[in-house]
Amino acid sequence: MQVIVDNLDAFGRGAWGTIVLFFWSTLGSLVLGTLLAVFRVSPSPALRAVGTIYVNLFRNTPLTLIMVFCVLCLPILQITFTEDSGRQYRAYAVLALVAYTSSFVCEAIRSGINTVPVGQAEAARAIGLPFTKVLSLVVLPQAFRAVVPPLGSILNALLKNTSVASAANNFELISAMRGLVEQNGNAVIAVLIGTTVTYVVLALLLFAGVEVLERALDRDRKGARA
Amino acid sequence: MGNVRRPCTVRAMSDPVQAPHPGRTATRRPLVVLEGVQKHFGALHVLKSIDLTIAEGEVVVVIGPSGSGKSTLCRAINRLETIDGGRITIDGEELPAEGKDLARLRADVGMVFQSFNLFAHKTVRQNVTLGPVKVRGTSAAEAGRRADELLQRVGVASQASKYPAQLSGGQQQRVAIARALAMDPRVMLFDEPTSALDPEMINEVLDVMTGLARSGMTMVVVTHEMGFARRAADRVVFMAEGEVLEDAVPEKFFTDPEHPRAKDFLSKILTH
Numbered sequence: 001m002q003v004i005v006d007n008l009d010a011f012g013r014g015a016w017g018t019i020v021l022f023f024w025s026t027l028g029s030l031v032l033g034t035l036l037a038v039f040r041v042s043p044s045p046a047l048r049a050v051g052t053i054y055v056n057l058f059r060n061t062p063l064t065l066i067m068v069f070c071v072l073c074l075p076i077l078q079i080t081f082t083e084d085s086g087r088q089y090r091a092y093a094v095l096a097l098v099a100y101t102s103s104f105v106c107e108a109i110r111s112g113i114n115t116v117p118v119g120q121a122e123a124a125r126a127i128g129l130p131f132t133k134v135l136s137l138v139v140l141p142q143a144f145r146a147v148v149p150p151l152g153s154i155l156n157a158l159l160k161n162t163s164v165a166s167a168a169n170n171f172e173l174i175s176a177m178r179g180l181v182e183q184n185g186n187a188v189i190a191v192l193i194g195t196t197v198t199y200v201v202l203a204l205l206l207f208a209g210v211e212v213l214e215r216a217l218d219r220d221r222k223g224a225r226a
Numbered sequence: 227m228g229n230v231r232r233p234c235t236v237r238a239m240s241d242p243v244q245a246p247h248p249g250r251t252a253t254r255r256p257l258v259v260l261e262g263v264q265k266h267f268g269a270l271h272v273l274k275s276i277d278l279t280i281a282e283g284e285v286v287v288v289i290g291p292s293g294s295g296k297s298t299l300c301r302a303i304n305r306l307e308t309i310d311g312g313r314i315t316i317d318g319e320e321l322p323a324e325g326k327d328l329a330r331l332r333a334d335v336g337m338v339f340q341s342f343n344l345f346a347h348k349t350v351r352q353n354v355t356l357g358p359v360k361v362r363g364t365s366a367a368e369a370g371r372r373a374d375e376l377l378q379r380v381g382v383a384s385q386a387s388k389y390p391a392q393l394s395g396g397q398q399q400r401v402a403i404a405r406a407l408a409m410d411p412r413v414m415l416f417d418e419p420t421s422a423l424d425p426e427m428i429n430e431v432l433d434v435m436t437g438l439a440r441s442g443m444t445m446v447v448v449t450h451e452m453g454f455a456r457r458a459a460d461r462v463v464f465m466a467e468g469e470v471l472e473d474a475v476p477e478k479f480f481t482d483p484e485h486p487r488a489k490d491f492l493s494k495i496l497t498h
Contacts, residue, residue, distance in 0.1 A: 043324065117341075117343075119339060119341050119343035120343060120345065120346065122306055122339070122343060123337070123339065123343035123344070123345065123402075123405075124345070125306065125329070125332060126304060126306065126332055126335070126336075126337035126339075126406075127332070127333060127337075127356070127357035127361060127405065127406070127409055128329045128330060128331075128332045128333025128334075128357060128361040128409065129329065129356075129357070129360060129361060130325070130326060130329045133360055137356065137360060138345055138347075141347050142346060142347050145347075
């Protein structure tokens, strides 16, 4: 176990890489996923088709394939975001993670929208709110509460899926682990245990965050429970 | 917005205006006009060529057995139900199909639902201010003041900062009425507003509605409350199997209905 103690900084840098990937991917997938969910319930058949095609394409493609596409094909297509090569790879990885995860977020939010009673949207339409405001002011705020637990599971999967980015020149926990294994061939088990513990700690922190959010959103619903 | 808004003509509810005024409708301007309105739910023909005119300031009560199409009729007036044929106009303007124009028109038509449908994630006051602020662009301060006034008027001012789930059914429905009134609607639609209420809460809602009727609000009320129909309606419309079978002043309808289906209906509900 001495190897873990000796290499705490490597684990720390790896964990930081994972956290950064996770943070931007979470932000991106929540935004894109919500937008896709809005598409899928919109009155426009064209938007609904876009949402459906997107979800069915990205949800059913292995993340590794999407990651490889972003890293290998986007440069060929001259799609770049920055000069700095480290940042460039991170951007590609985040893009792949967002593209993949947002299809799951979309479906979770769509199921949340379906839990909001139809009367809520009808009342919102009846006071003259247009479609976008019916969703943003009345339906989505109530839908989000219903989807916090499933979103927690999706984000948990995302946290671990950031490991795929190690194959795309990103430095995160798995890359850190690989480096440590190469340097400490005699302590592979300890390195793997250290990596596992780090992932578990990160996941538990995420879980705690979800719990806090769930309780905060529930506070004003207490009356409904009584 | 461009469209000129009428100042709110709803007077204080204590105004000693006596309603109903049989016959006054002939002189009034038609506000809501339905012409040959058709509606199907699959094979079921729920509205069979309905013609109905509601004049400004008129209170029309729609009664009839379950499944007669009266709720569908009410919901069609602000296009929560689309229609398959015919025309519905409000103040001469045909209901737009979708989009901004429809939303603008709906803002002028208040709706009160059987199941209240208060926004569950918003407080009572926020329920009332949401429309004025987000649709009319009223300032939050102005909308809040008006909300307090309306909540006072329907008797739930003390509940303003509670959430809907913390209120009784009767209180929720009165908030729903205040929410609709906050938009200064030209007509109010009530879709069985007391059907989901415990018996002891029905009157508190009917009292608010009666006051509203006396204040000159144009109202279309789908209800089973015959007492309210007698007390507050200018006209009673009787529907069965998707058709308007009788359209008369309350006195005439309740004492001397013409259609056998109406006689049958009244004999069943007035004896218990």
